[in-house]
C-alpha cells in the first residue's frame with residue numbers, strides 16, 4: 001500500500017500546479033447559513049416523484065423541490081461512487097484529484113471543502129457512506145460505514161473508535177445524525193452536515209416495515225427494456241449489467257439457494273453475507289416475505305422464456321429498489337422536521353442528490369457508469385429559504401463538480417484557484433445571466449472491471465452528446481438528444497451530422513485543455529494501474 005500511495009502522490013504532484021490561494025475569512029457572526037448535504041447512493045432521478053411519479057412517491061424529498069429548486073440537467077463527471085464523492089469534496093475532476101475509480105484509495109493530500117469550512121469556523125460532521133478507503137479530513141465528527149456498508153447491522157468507523165449497531169442502516173444513519181444535532185452541535189457556530197445514505201445501492205435490501213407493501217406492487221416497463229443495442233457501438237453491447245443476463249436471482253433478487261438447486265439454474269450466485277448479517281429476528285421477517293415469493297417463482301420458472309423472465313426480474317428489482325428508497329424518503333423527512341422544529345430551517349441550505357444516476361431497466365440495464373442519460377444525470381434538489389424562489393425548475397447544465405465552490409461561496413469563503421467547478425449561487429438566486437456554461441465534460445475509467453463498461457470520455461451540450469470509447473476499442477458515438485432522447489441511435493457516421501461532429505470535437509478538445517485532461521494523462525493512469533497489478 002505504501003508503494004501505491006507514494007507512487008500516486010508523486011504522480012499527482014507531477015501533474016498538478018497546486019495553487020491554493022484560499023483566502024478564508026473567519027465568520028463575524030453566527031448568521032452564516034448552515035449547509036445540509038444529503039446524498040444517497042445510486043438513487044435514480046426516475047425514482048423521485050418531484051421528477052416523475054411513475055414509480056414512487058417521495059413526499060419528503062419532494063419537499064426540498066417544493067420549497068426550492070429542482071435541477072433537470074444535473075450530471076456527474078464520472079458515474080461511479082467514490083470518484084463522484086472525490087469530485088464533490090475537492091471540486092476537481094477525477095484526473096486531477098486522482099480518484100479515478102473505486103479501486104484506488106483517495107489521496108488525502110487533496111484539499112476538500114469541509115476542511116476549508118472547518119478552518120473558517122464551521123462545525124462540520126459526516127454520517128453514512130464515504131467509500132474512500134480512509135477517513136475524512138476536515139470533519140469534527142464522523143461515523144462512516146466500512147466500504148460499501150451493509151443494509152443491516154452496520155459497522156462504522158468513527159472518530160472515537162469503531163462500532164457495530166444493530167438495526168436498519170438507513171434509520172441508523174439518521175439516528176446518528178439527529179443525535180449529533182441534538183447533543184453535540186455547537187450553537188455558537190454555523191454547521192455543515194454531510195448525511196450520506198448507503199441506500200438504494202445494490203443489493204437493494206428494504207426495511208422490514210416496507211417489505212410487504214412493495215412486494216405486492218408492479219411497475220410500468222421502460223420502453224427500452226428489451227433493447228438489443230442496434231445502432232450503438234461495442235461498449236453498450238458488451239457491458240455486463242443486463243437484468244436478464246447479469247442480475248442474480250439469489251444475490252440480487254433474494255431467491256434462496258434451495259430453490260436454485262431445485263430448478264437446476266446455472267451460474268447461481270450465493271447471497272452469502274448479505275443476509276448472513278441478519279439477526280434471527282430480522283431473518284424471520286425476511287424469510288416470511290421472500291420464501292413465498294421464491295415458491296411462487298419456482299412454480300412459474302419452468303414455463304418462463306427470456307422475455308417473461310426479464311419482466312419478472314425487473315419487477316422484483318423495482319420492488320426492492322423502491323422499497324429501499326421509501327426508507328430514505330422517510331428519514332429525509334425526519335431530518336427536515338428536525339430542522340423545522342428547532343428553528344434551523346430558515347437559515348439552512350438543504351441539498352439532496354445522489355452520487356450518480358442509475359438504470360431502472362432502461363436499455364435492459366441496472367447499474368451506471370455510462371455517459372448515457374440515466375447514469376450521467378443525477379437528481380439535484382436544493383432549498384435555501386429567502387434565497388431560492390420556491391417551486392423553481394432549473395434546466396442549466398450543472399455538475400457534482402460545482403458543489404465545493406457553491407458551499408464555499410455560501411459560507412463567504414473564496415475558493416482555491418485550482419477548483420474546477422462553478423458556484424451555483426447565481427442560479428439559486430435566479431441570476432441566470434451570470435451563468436454561461438454550454439457544455440460539460442465526462443470521463444469514466446473503471447475498465448477492465450465489474451460490469452465491463454469500457455473507458456470513455458465525452459462532451460454533453462443540451463442538444464448533443466459526443467462520446468469516445470477507448471482502451472481496447474477506438475469508437476466514437478454521437479447522440480442527437482432532441483430527436484433521440486433515449487440515445488438509441490448513434491449518428492456519428494451519418495453525413496448529415498458531419499459538421500456537428502467537427503464542432504463538438506473541437507469543443508471537446510478545448511474542454512479537455514481547460515480541465516487539464518489529455519491522452520497522456522489517461523495513459524499515465526493506465527501505466528500506474530498496470531504497474532500496481534490492478535489491471536492486466
Ligand code: SGN
Nearest residue numbers: 042080081082102201202203367450
Ligand atoms: C459493487 C456492486 C456493483 C456496483 C459497484 C460500484 N456489486 O461492487 O454492482 O457497480 O459496487 O457501486 S455488489 O456485488 O457489491 O453489489 S458504487 O456505487 O460503489 O460505485
Ligand code: CA
Nearest residue numbers: 041042081355
Ligand atoms: Ca453509487
